[in-house]
Amino acid sequence: MSHSLPFNSAMINGLFTPLPPEPELDETPGFLAILLGSSLVVFSEAPHTLLQEGCLPAEIVPPEKKPLKIGLWQGKPLRAVRIATDTVLPVEYEALPFQGPDMRLDNTLATIAGRAAQILHWERRSRFCSHCGGELIRIPGSWGKRCPSCGDEHFPHIHPCIIVLVKRGDDLLLIRNAAWSAGRFSLVAGFLDFGESLEECVQREVREESGIEVTNIRYANSQCWPFPSQLMVGFLADYAGGEIKPDGVEVVEAGWFNKDNLPLSPGGLRSISRWLINTYRNV
């Protein structure tokens, strides 16, 4: 079975070679991943590709924004930079979302944009030591940082989350989070808590979000989710008992949906939520 999901490295195998950051001695022009919010800047005309450095008008990336080399794309340096969300792009450029229902970017470009976003998020959040406030410096050959003041070391924060497809015969459990628009449903998901195994997290999240109990919890697949930096660990589980009763605060609706009559796009097209449903609804 293919376990290749958008945002996972396998999606860009053969295209992208990740490299640890290093002092930028290399001036070779390469490609640029320019992020604007959760969108990637590309030429407006399809087929969309990563932009090459050197063909860009300077007003898109002001000189004070120094792009960060994150690896090689098709053998050439790939540098990533985030620009202000109010940047007005010249007409021949367009910012296409790599998150959400807009699928104009293909999965390889969405994946490299996600990688760039995840790295730049860590870079923004790791300027200062969370222990003493000192300014951090790079640990050579790694994305980690070290604090010269107190000696603490800090490494990229990737947060584990569970997501679970709960089945009861031909029905799937879907929930609607209070923050989502009416009619938008997805699978139960949530962050790992202190002291929990992943399976315990599945049991707790299902109980909290829907009120029911589950059994036969088994691992299915996992996905990097760079919004901003999660690892989604996907599980399957079977209904064991209880009545559906959402908490009414975090989750406003929960219910059993027949596998052949699901609401529109549960979880988004690039998500492991969609993959779990498509892969296991008929199993």
Ligand SMILES: [Zn+2]
């Ligand atoms: Zn420190």
